Amino acid sequence: MKNVLRNNSKTGLTVVLLVVILMGTFLFAACENTATNEETTSLSGKVMIVGSTSVQPLAEELADEFNKQHPDLRIDIQGVGSTAGVKSVNDGTCDIGTASRALKSEEESWGLTETVIAMDGIAVIVNPANKVQDLQNEDVLKIFTGEINNWKDLGGEDKEIIVVSREAGSGTRGAFEELMKLEKKEGDKTVSLVVDNALIAEGNGAVLANVAGKESAIGYMSLGMVDESKVKKANINGVEATVQNIQNQSYPIARPFLMLTKGEPTQETKAFLDFILSNEGQEVVAKDYIPVN
Amino acid sequence: MNRVCNPISADLEYGTQQKRFRLRNLKEHIAEGLLLLCAFLAVLSLLIIATYIFYSGVPIFGKVGFKEIVFGMTWKPLEDMFGIFPMIAASLLATIGAVAFGATVGLMTAVFLAELAPLWLSKVIRPAIELLAGIPSVVYGFFGLIVIVPLIDKYFGGGGNSLLAAIIILGVMILPTIVSISETSLRSVPIEYKEGSLALGASQLQTIFKVSIPAARSGIAAGIILGMGRAIGETMAVILVIGNTPQLPGSLLDRARTLTSNIAIEMSYAQGLHQEALFATGVVLFVFIMILNIVLTTIFRKAGEEK
Numbered sequence: 018m019k020n021v022l023r024n025n026s027k028t029g030l031t032v033v034l035l036v037v038i039l040m041g042t043f044l045f046a047a048c049e050n051t052a053t054n055e056e057t058t059s060l061s062g063k064v065m066i067v068g069s070t071s072v073q074p075l076a077e078e079l080a081d082e083f084n085k086q087h088p089d090l091r092i093d094i095q096g097v098g099s100t101a102g103v104k105s106v107n108d109g110t111c112d113i114g115t116a117s118r119a120l121k122s123e124e125e126s127w128g129l130t131e132t133v134i135a136m137d138g139i140a141v142i143v144n145p146a147n148k149v150q151d152l153q154n155e156d157v158l159k160i161f162t163g164e165i166n167n168w169k170d171l172g173g174e175d176k177e178i179i180v181v182s183r184e185a186g187s188g189t190r191g192a193f194e195e196l197m198k199l200e201k202k203e204g205d206k207t208v209s210l211v212v213d214n215a216l217i218a219e220g221n222g223a224v225l226a227n228v229a230g231k232e233s234a235i236g237y238m239s240l241g242m243v244d245e246s247k248v249k250k251a252n253i254n255g256v257e258a259t260v261q262n263i264q265n266q267s268y269p270i271a272r273p274f275l276m277l278t279k280g281e282p283t284q285e286t287k288a289f290l291d292f293i294l295s296n297e298g299q300e301v302v303a304k305d306y307i308p309v310n
Numbered sequence: 311m312n313r314v315c316n317p318i319s320a321d322l323e324y325g326t327q328q329k330r331f332r333l334r335n336l337k338e339h340i341a342e343g344l345l346l347l348c349a350f351l352a353v354l355s356l357l358i359i360a361t362y363i364f365y366s367g368v369p370i371f372g373k374v375g376f377k378e379i380v381f382g383m384t385w386k387p388l389e390d391m392f393g394i395f396p397m398i399a400a401s402l403l404a405t406i407g408a409v410a411f412g413a414t415v416g417l418m419t420a421v422f423l424a425e426l427a428p429l430w431l432s433k434v435i436r437p438a439i440e441l442l443a444g445i446p447s448v449v450y451g452f453f454g455l456i457v458i459v460p461l462i463d464k465y466f467g468g469g470g471n472s473l474l475a476a477i478i479i480l481g482v483m484i485l486p487t488i489v490s491i492s493e494t495s496l497r498s499v500p501i502e503y504k505e506g507s508l509a510l511g512a513s514q515l516q517t518i519f520k521v522s523i524p525a526a527r528s529g530i531a532a533g534i535i536l537g538m539g540r541a542i543g544e545t546m547a548v549i550l551v552i553g554n555t556p557q558l559p560g561s562l563l564d565r566a567r568t569l570t571s572n573i574a575i576e577m578s579y580a581q582g583l584h585q586e587a588l589f590a591t592g593v594v595l596f597v598f599i600m601i602l603n604i605v606l607t608t609i610f611r612k613a614g615e616e617k
Contacts, residue, residue, distance in 0.1 A: 097578040098578040100578075100580070100581055101578045104581050177467075177468070179468075179469040184554070184575045184576050185386070185387050185388050185576055185584070186387075186388065186576060186578075186580060186584070203389075206388075206389050206390065207388070207389075208386070208389050209386065209388065209389070213555070213557055214555055214557055214564075214565065215555060216469060216471055216553045216554070216555060216565055217553065217554035217555055217556075217567070217575065218554070219549060219554070219575050223550075226455065227471070230455075230456075230459065230460055230463075230470075231460075231463060231469050231470065233469070234469065
């Protein structure tokens with residue numbers, strides 16, 4: 018009886034081992050599968066795009082247009098943030114990384130290939146009920162550093178200003194701070210000057226929702242995503258935030274949209290980038306953003 | 311039965327039966343192995359997660375300093391200031407506030423359901439509360455952003471995104487946990503206790519508050535602590551309503567940021583030390599939840615001993 022039991026426990030062990038080995042084999046097979054997929058050369062593979070939430074809507078429209086010509090090519094687009102986009106293309110976890118700001122010096126040293134696909138303005142937005150619409154550059158600076166904290170100082174109602182900003186690392190925030198001089202150098206560090214009690218909204222959509230919901234709020238977001246039925250764009254130095262005014266450089270807050278690749282791009286990636294820079298692609302860009310050529 | 315009793319047929323079929331037994335044994339061992347594997351998967355996941363969080367989050371305590379992180383007041387990750395004390399405080403305040411609200415309302419609801427409610431009414435209330443548990447947290451958050459936040463802004467000012475908004479949302483979110491566990495433990499109080507109390511001339515309310523609730527206290531405490539666990543770990547609903555300002559809240563109407571929302575908001579942007587600091591935030595959160603769990607198991611064990 019004892020012997021039988023021992024035998025049985027051995028069978029049990031063998032079974033467990035077998036299952037583990039089987040699972041391992043499946044996993045390996047799955048890995049190999051994806052590897053061969055990437056190597057296929059026809060335009061039916063997959064392009065992974067990871068990066069800025071500001072670039073995401075444009076990238077999706079471009080992908081839709083490109084898919085009309087190459088219906089079998091799958092373009093996956095994830096909006097997780099500029100910094101993550103730059104990082105993941107450098108790690109090789111995606112084909113194209115996108116960023117809605119110029120590269121930082123640390124990132125420039127990684128040797129990535131930059132393609133400027135569009136320019137975008139950053140609009141300063143206020144609630145439609147707010148009487149204040151014209152702001153000078155210095156006003157914006159003072160509001161965001163907390164020096165001015167009541168709308169009555171700017172000719173509006175006697176209400177405390179609620180500053181809506183973005184999370185640390187956001188491309189829109191980085192570009193806004195850089196362009197509006199909301200940062201200063203301290204040694205080798207760049208220090209943000211945005212007021213400490215700013216409401217932090219996660220993403221362009223959340224900024225829009227917060228400013229739309231609060232009469233005394235002010236925020237900034239990608240111009241292409243402003244919904245003018247919900248919020249009001251502020252004029253900076255008397256200039257309205259429009260595509261034309263950014264092209265003629267009279268509106269001061271504009272930034273590049275970048276697509277980044279590392280090393281030699283795959284055929285699919287290259288075809289997609291070429292398409293974006295072609296007339297057709299730039300026409301898509303021109304719908305909401307500013308084309309580059 | 312017949313076969314076993316009859317020696318001849320038993321002899322004849324001995325071989326096939328042996329085979330059948332072996333086959334059955336094999337099947338059982340396969341099933342056992344699979345179950346074992348599943349059990350290992352859970353333990354393994356815990357081990358991997360814990361190791362990974364600690365491996366990625368602990369080194370920064372050495373580089374920046376434990377005091378500078380846990381008791382630091384300024385969170386400016388891009389400028390190498392990683393103080394998460396305001397978030398520890400906000401997480402604790404939000405949790406305590408939510409439990410104060412959720413436990414009071416939840417316990418009263420449980421008392422009503424267990425002791426007072428007519429059958430038809432409890433048949434309406436109970437499913438409603440259970441349904442509350444099934445609402446995804448992002449929906450709570452969205453509701454908070456669209457309804458609670460503007461209401462607070464209207465009546466108290468300050469924009470509405472505040473600790474108070476988070477407390478209200480979390481308080482409602484943990485209600486189902488507290489109600490169902492408290493109700494179960496109130497119902498398991500032996501009927502003789504109540505009969506004795508009533509027989510001695512105590513009123514029904516006196517019986518509930520002086521006899522039933524004290525007798526069910528360990529179950530009620532367990533419900534409250536489970537609710538605390540949910541409140542401290544909740545992320546999505548909180549992000550939407552709390553304003554996410556990494557500052558120590560001075561009042562209920564101030565914006566704040568909890569440990570969980572800090573990780574969720576900044577993880578996708580973080581690199582280098584910043585990322586490590588977020589893992590360190592995770593380590594702190596992990597420790598908090600471990601403490602809660604230990605307290606919870608102790609209470610359950612005590613409850614078991616009492617019975």
